[in-house]
Amino acid sequence: MTNQRTKKLTLAAMMTAILIVLGFFPGIPLGFIPVPIIIQNLGILLAIELLGTKYSFLSIGLFLVLALFGLPVLSGGRGGFAVFLGPTGGYLLGWLLVPFVLGTVLHILKQQQRLSWWLEFIIVVVAGVLFIDLIGSIWLSVQSHMPIGTALISNLAFLPGDIIKAGLAVFIARRLRKLPSLQTIF
Template sequence: MKTKEITMVALMTAVLIVLGLIPPIPLGFIPAPIVLQNLGIMMIALILGKKYGTISVAIFLILAALGLPVLPGGRGGMAVLTGPTGGYLLGYLLTPICVSLLIQVVSAKKIWQVWLCLLIVSLVIVTGIGILWMSYSTHLPLKEALIANLIFVPGDIIKTVIAILIFDRLRHTQLKTSILM
């Protein structure tokens, strides 16, 4: 890795940690709160691409596993990673790879195509793995976990739009480390 890539990985990992400082919004009927860290994951996937994006998210998850309070609400530790929200965190790790591959498979060149790829990965991979893990770990029927997770769809759509707007602005600057550059 060159200095530029190391710096970008560190910077985006720091952005992810800062987004974790924003208090989560607990929902009460589901153990997963509304958080902004998935916005950071989306930006990492777009800006860093599959290799460096995955490294950035892995560093973040290692810090969380070591018990550093990098997750929303100042949480960290293996109990959080293996708890009801652990599936979402695994989905975070897969996001840069899946977004990059989907963009390549569909030959997404226009920004709306990239947005659609990002939204699909967010809803199918992150939320899908989150639903499966939550259902398994809490013994909540899969159908109920799926229905409860519908609350995240409007927010995820908004977060993907924000991530795309930031990415689109950055790709017209000197930042040239993305999968689309």
């Protein structure tokens, strides 16, 4: 059991490193909303897909602690406490909370062996992408003094890219879970 835990912790640390690397890609500003399009949320979804609730929470939590302490690990080299209070703070909070929602639903369906590719994809979009966007929109509304409806509608700009990232996360995770050397871990 200790060996399995060590492997999971190692994978969690590796996912944290992948999240940091994905932060090297700068965000794409939209202009009408103070939140850019980024690729790091692909890593968030992938971490949950591969690590489950507990270890993805540890990985994402460690990543966010590094950002909180000022390390430039967020997209475009951002970091520090001010980022968590800015327009993107709700999305960061959503990243921390989504392992509990998405990880739990995926775990239940994997236990029942009812997880087809399409069902997994839909769950990642609904319990992952839309959950993060909802938390982000609520915070954006409060922080920017924007009506909640406007914040929710402005998030529609992220959906096409987020759906592609969700599909990539499902595809990559399913491929990695099939590797014989990783099957004992996942």
